[in-house]
């Protein structure tokens with residue numbers, strides 16, 4: 001395993017596994033691949049793949065940390081330093097941010113403070129562990145930002161733009177991902193920006209349906225019978241809450257905290273529970289039909305005690321368990337068989 005510590009709230013993937021996250025492939029195009037530095041530079045520059053390979057090589061051994069709570073230790077990325085590409089393009093003094101843009105359908109992007117990108121020794125990489133980067137992992141060229149959640153490591157990179165003001169990336173703008181993304185501080189999502197009055201109304205009506213309530217803090221509340229259809233509840237905190245009979249159908253509960261919650265008879269049909277923590281939750285009679293459980297946990301990673309409670313009425317598709325870590329899958333299978 002890695003010599004570096006596992007950041008809080010993360011778990012190592014099984015040896016040899018590398019999950020795919022986000023877009024699966026670059027946009028189709030017959031144009032040859034070029035990496036271009038533009039924006040606030042004195043000299044726009046571009047390199048084709050052959051030219052890139054002639055630059056001084058750089059290699060970095062890093063641990064990948066995904067915001068959905070999986071980490072992959074000791075991946076050796078090889079490529080060139082962002083610093084070397086920038087030096088050749090002569091950044092203007094006003095350049096304070098760097099935005100990476102992908103050759104992808106949605107023109108996926110992400111950004112960093114320029115000083116941060118340089119301090120972290122950002123790499124423009126085309127090899128991982130001695131092999132050319134697979135297309136689904138960003139080949140032919142991707143960004144690798146050590147020390148940030150992996151959503152800052154853009155796949156299929158073709159444009160590096162230097163800017164005076166920040167330009168929020170795709171996940172940061174659309175999904176509310178934290179713009180700093182430092183795993184040591186669990187900077188996963190932006191702070192909730194709801195006024196208290198609205199929040200209070202929602203709580204009174206016990207109806208969250210369709211609302212954007214990322215990171216909402218419902219710890220210990222009595223919300224029995226809550227309706228939260230298609231609600232956006234990423235990173236929400238429902239620890240110790242009473243959610244008996246609640247309806248989370250179609251809701252996004254990725255990375256939500258549901259430890260010790262009463263979820264008897266709750267429904268999660270087609271809900272997204274990736275990275276959600278259901279340790280010690282009461283799941284008797286709960287329905288997880290077609291829910292996505294990648295990276296979800298039902299018991300502590302270190303022992304099989306203190307896990308979630310299931311009964312014969314708990315509905316969970318055996319195929320949905322294949323995306324759990326082996327430890328989690330073993331626990332749930334054993335409980336369901338009782």
Ligand SMILES: Nc1nc2c(c(=O)[nH]1)N[C@H]1C(S)=C(S)[C@@H](COP(=O)(O)O)O[C@H]1N2
Nearest residue numbers: 020021022023102108137150151153154155
């Ligand atoms: N172009 C592009 N780059 C991207 C994404 C994406 O959707 N499109 N997803 C990001 C996220 S959230 C993660 S965790 C990593 C996943 O990289 P992997 O699929 O190689 O594991 O890519 C990042 N870079």
Ligand SMILES: [Mo]
Nearest residue numbers: 021066067151
């Ligand atoms: Mo991610």
